Amino acid sequence: MKIATWNINGVNGRLPVLKSWLAEAAPDVVCLQEIKTSQATFPAAALEEAGYGALWIGEKAYNGVAILAREGTPLEVLRGLPGDGKDVQSRYLEAAVEGILVACLYLPNGNPQPGPKFDYKLAWFERLHRRAAELIKLPEPVILAGDFNVVPTNELADIYNPRSWLDDALLQPESRAAWRTLLAQGWTDAIGKLHPGQPMYTFWDYFRQRWPRNAGLRIDFLLLNPAAAKRLKAAGVDREMRGVEKASDHAPVWVELG
């Protein structure tokens, strides 16, 4: 069973790219972030034609997440991250597919920092800690998948060169501490586990020729609870999707569970 996550950066503008990747990669489950569409304008019919049922939380122009499943619609478990009734941004969705609980998340970027956007990022992270602490206890496989907007370390595995990113919210000590607190609950970073020390970048900024220079960051992750980690067979990044015409600035990341 193949489960993927992809920050698609606009699902409607990216539909041809998404459909060609679905046909090629044939994932069973896909978590999408930054669908950038209102609830009513999500391309559900086109994805249905491509063989995928969908759940989604839209938001006009910004954010938005979706979970796609081949052969049927995912069963919704939770819509929105608990803990702040005033948070109106569409960033979190949970669904069950073939016995696996999948949480699709788009963690706030947090720039500029310091400031209210960075405060929102850290508060959102704490809410995620609380939800994840419940999920990791479940006996069935659970996967937290998405764009976590954190570069865990300055190592080459996570970033080509931190120099021009040192003031960025993605590299701040507070963001990294929140990341480590999450992992310390017992989650397995699938790519880190199977490709230790390798530069498995998932995002290349549109600016400054960063894709041609492979000047990437690793900020999209699939985190597995112990039941899911036991079944981990393979993991990878579909880098070639960053090089196509009209590419998203992120590439798909996937795991294969046995």
Next chain:
DNA sequence: ATGTCGGCAAAATGCCGA
């Protein structure tokens, strides 16, 4: 500071967020 995208409002250009 800059660079480049997607989406949107109100128009072929500027803004926001990333």
